[in-house]
Amino acid sequence: MTIINAAGTSFLNLLSKGTGRTNQTKNPMDPILVSTAWGTQVQLGMESISLPPPSFLDKSGEYYEKANLRFSYKPVATSNSDPDLTTVPFEVTTVNQVSGNAVSLTEGELRSLRQPILVSEELADISDNDFKVCNPVSNSLNLSIPDLNPTGNTELTEQLPELLYIALVSQTTPITYSSLSQPLSSGNFSEVRTSLLDLINSKFSLSLSSLPSDIINKTPNQIAGIDNRCFVSAVVQDIGRDSGSHQSTHRFYNDREGRDMRLLQLNFQSLAIWNKVGRYVEFTNGTLTDNEENEGFSAEEKLFNLASPDSDAPEGSFQNLGLGANDETDGGLVIYATIDGGTYSKARGNTSPYGFAITQGQQLMSLTKSDSQRHGLGVTFATDQAVYLQGDYNIFNKQAAAILTDSINVLSNACLNADKAIHKHSDKNCNTDNDEGKKDATSTTVNTAFLSGTDITNSKLTSAYNGGLENYPRFSENWAEKTLTYRGSFVSLGIPEHVKGRWKRQRYNAPKRNWDYDLDLNDADNLPPLTPRFVYLRQESFIRNFQQ
Numbered sequence: 001m002t003i004i005n006a007a008g009t010s011f012l013n014l015l016s017k018g019t020g021r022t023n024q025t026k027n028p029m030d031p032i033l034v035s036t037a038w039g040t041q042v043q044l045g046m047e048s049i050s051l052p053p054p055s056f057l058d059k060s061g062e063y064y065e066k067a068n069l070r071f072s073y074k075p076v077a078t079s080n081s082d083p084d085l086t087t088v089p090f091e092v093t094t095v096n097q098v099s100g101n102a103v104s105l106t107e108g109e110l111r112s113l114r115q116p117i118l119v120s121e122e123l124a125d126i127s128d129n130d131f132k133v134c135n136p137v138s139n140s141l142n143l144s145i146p147d148l149n150p151t152g153n154t155e156l157t158e159q160l161p162e163l164l165y166i167a168l169v170s171q172t173t174p175i176t177y178s179s180l181s182q183p184l185s186s187g188n189f190s191e192v193r194t195s196l197l198d199l200i201n202s203k204f205s206l207s208l209s210s211l212p213s214d215i216i217n218k219t220p221n222q223i224a225g226i227d228n229r230c231f232v233s234a235v236v237q238d239i240g241r242d243s244g245s246h247q248s249t250h251r252f253y254n255d256r257e258g259r260d261m262r263l264l265q266l267n268f269q270s271l272a273i274w275n276k277v278g279r280y281v282e283f284t285n286g287t288l289t290d291n292e293e294n295e296g297f298s299a300e301e302k303l304f305n306l307a308s309p310d311s312d313a314p315e316g317s318f319q320n321l322g323l324g325a326n327d328e329t330d331g332g333l334v335i336y337a338t339i340d341g342g343t344y345s346k347a348r349g350n351t352s353p354y355g356f357a358i359t360q361g362q363q364l365m366s367l368t369k370s371d372s373q374r375h376g377l378g379v380t381f382a383t384d385q386a387v388y389l390q391g392d393y394n395i396f397n398k399q400a401a402a403i404l405t406d407s408i409n410v411l412s413n414a415c416l417n418a419d420k421a422i423h424k425h426s427d428k429n430c431n432t433d434n435d436e437g438k439k440d441a442t443s444t445t446v447n448t449a450f451l452s453g454t455d456i457t458n459s460k461l462t463s464a465y466n467g468g469l470e471n472y473p474r475f476s477e478n479w480a481e482k483t484l485t486y487r488g489s490f491v492s493l494g495i496p497e498h499v500k501g502r503w504k505r506q507r508y509n510a511p512k513r514n515w516d517y518d519l520d521l522n523d524a525d526n527l528p529p530l531t532p533r534f535v536y537l538r539q540e541s542f543i544r545n546f547q548q
Contacts, residue, residue: 012037057404057493059338063382066530067336068095068304068327073264073354074340075238078246085173085249086286088114089238090264094303097329108290109302112280113235114174116220117270118165120277122321124229130396131316131363133269134230139222143214147206156204161227163203164220166296167195169280170288176249177233178418178433180220184211203294233420235270239263239357250421252388254409255428256474256501257351263388264337265357265421272323272365275303304333304365312370317363317397324367325377331529332366332377332400338384347385352498355386357422358403363396369525376400380529385498387452390415390422394447400520401448401488402528407496408452410473410484412441412511428507429477441477441511445485447518449528453496455503467503470513479511487518 016022017037018029034042057063064070070093076084092105092113105113119133126132141160143153168175171191179188184196197211210216215223224230240262241248252261278299282290300306309322318324325333337356341348358381369376378400381387387405391413394401415430417423424430429438450473455466472490520526 018042057382057384057406059384063334063380063404063530064336064338066097066330067334067382068097068325068329069093069333069335070095071264071266071335071337071356072340073262073337073356074343075240075262075264075354078241078243078248080246083241083246083248090236092303097327105302106280106282107284108169108280108282108297109299111172111283112169112278112299113274114237115168115171115234116175116177116180116231117234117274117278118161118168118224118229118231119273121227121229123273123277126316128314128316131314131318133273134232136228136230137219137221137225138228139218139225141214141218141223141226143212145206145208145212147208148204152204156200157226159203160215161224161229163199163294164192164196164223165279166199166281166291166294167192168220169296170195170291172283172286174234174237174249176419177231180231183219184216184223199291199294232270232273233267233360235267235274237265237267237419237421239265239422240353242353244426250417250419250423252357252422252424253426254501255426255476255507256503256505257353257499258501258505259351259353261355261386262353263355263357263422265359266335266337267359267420268364269360269362271303272318274299275365276300276306276323278302307367307373310367310370310372312372313368314397318365319367319370319373319397323365325365325379327366328375328377331527331531333379334529335379335381336383337381347498350496350498350500352385354498355388356383357388357390358393359390359416359420359422361389361391361393364394364399364401366399368397368399376525378402378526378528380404380531382530386496388422389446392445395445398447398520400526400528402451402531403448404451404493406453406493406498408450408473410444410446410475412444412477412479412482412484414439414442415477424476426507428509438478441479441482443482443485443511447487449489449491449518449521449531451491451493451532453494453499454492456495464502464504467506470510471503471506474506475508475510476506478509480509482511483514484511486513486515489517489521 018034019025019027072091075089076087088110093102095102123133124136141157143157201208239250240252241260244260252263254261279296280299281288281296304325306322307324307326310319313319327333339347339354346352347354364379366377366379367373380402382404386407388409390411415422418433432439457466
């Protein structure tokens with residue numbers, strides 16, 4: 001090995017210049033020789049640096065303790081019968097890291113996170129395709145309810161989108177995103193129709209026995225379009241089943257692990273939107289108890305505090321519109337997700353069927369440095385289980401970002417169905433919406449640091465080839481010459497603790513790898529929240545200060 005000398009003019013051999021020997025030797029490095037050759041460029045006597053084991057990501061670790069948002073997955077057992085969709089399979093706790101105050105979301109708030117979200121007119125009006133969240137369906141409605149005067153009919157028409165949203169969050173079972181393009185007369189909207197009718201009767205002091213045909217024949221998307229608004233998908237979806245023969249709305253089969261997975265899917269776009277414009281009603285043990293006089297409660301800042309709108313940020317971005325997180329503790333927003341190993345024993349071993357999926361993270365919910373924002377802030381997602389990162393991530397209004405996980409799986413933009421959910425049966429590629437076929441991967445871009453467990457080739461604990469650095473992220477699709485563009489940093493946390501499937505069992509065709517280290521990480525101001533850092537201080541000299 002050669003290292004450039006102190007003057008920076010030539011490379012010097014570490015063995016001969018450091019030990020004085022030209023042959024292999026057990027002699028220690030000579031401090032005088034090292035100092036003469038390299039000055040302070042080569043340091044001796046430093047304590048060895050080692051990365052923490054993957055267990056530092058469990059609930060006893062720093063990422064759990066310092067998280068601003070904690071998701072706890074509590075999946076309901078599946079069976080050959082229709083799945084239990086009424087039980088909320090997760091808990092959410094928000095933590096103020098300044099005061100230490102922790103608040104658990106209520107049942108009503110949790111149920112709202114499972115339903116589509118009606119966005120504000122401001123969000124629906126975003127014209128820049130980079131930041132557009134949904135497309136309003138232009139529509140009109142001319143109600144003529146006999147018991148209402150013209151003014152009353154106009155008021156009902158104007159308030160109908162919001163009343164429909166309250167009806168949706170009043171449901172105990174999730175309404176799928178794809179069903180919003182079906183008319184309210186559809187069978188799956190039976191309970192929604194009942195809720196909407198009750199809201200209209202109560203709000204306008206009516207005694208209608210059924211919804212007017214002008215309303216019932218429209219789709220939720222069309223009703224939202226009356227006000228030039230639209231819906232985005234739910235923040236949280238429960239993906240998977242305990243066995244291939246069981247029933248579930250969506251499924252994810254991991255060929256490398258040889259099992260169906262149970263995944264809690266978090267939609268980052270919807271998470272930011274719900275925290276600004278979401279609404280909810282209160283429930284107790286599955287029964288609606290309070291809808292705030294038919295208005296619903298505001299979910300604003302229920303997950304994190306919001307920064308003021310930044311006029312210097314890209315127009316239409318979350319930061320520009322005031323949806324960014326105002327949290328400077330530890331460099332930004334930290335989200336932690338886990339599953340209770342005490343209740344779910346399989347989560348403790350190396351055959352865990354559990355994990356977390358992240359979708360629609362094209363822009364993150366923190367703050368980029370701008371003329372108004374002096375310091376950039378970032379988003380770190382950490383979990384002791386597997387992560388499935390779907391689609392473009394952190395590509396617009398780029399922020400400092402990191403994902404820490406037991407194992408990292410990357411899914412392309414193609415792996416998202418009409419319900420905005422990941423869905424995959426056995427073998428490579430995600431499934432089409434109607435399960436009649438598969439769809440190849442599409443080109444995808446990811447900008448985030450990865451700290452993840454990796455197999456070791458022919459070690460005492462693992463056998464055979466581990467796939468190499470090029471398979472540090474795990475693939476499940478036929479990329480068919482499509483490109484995965486990646487800028488970030490790979491850090492290995494050692495052998496994963498909760499998965500053990502070997503690389504040779506994966507079913508995929510590799511992407512074109514346009515990968516590189518993200519030079520932004522060379523600036524300490526651009527490091528993600530809670531980035532592990534190593535600092536070495538050495539006293540070179542001192543000056544005694546005499547007081548007269």
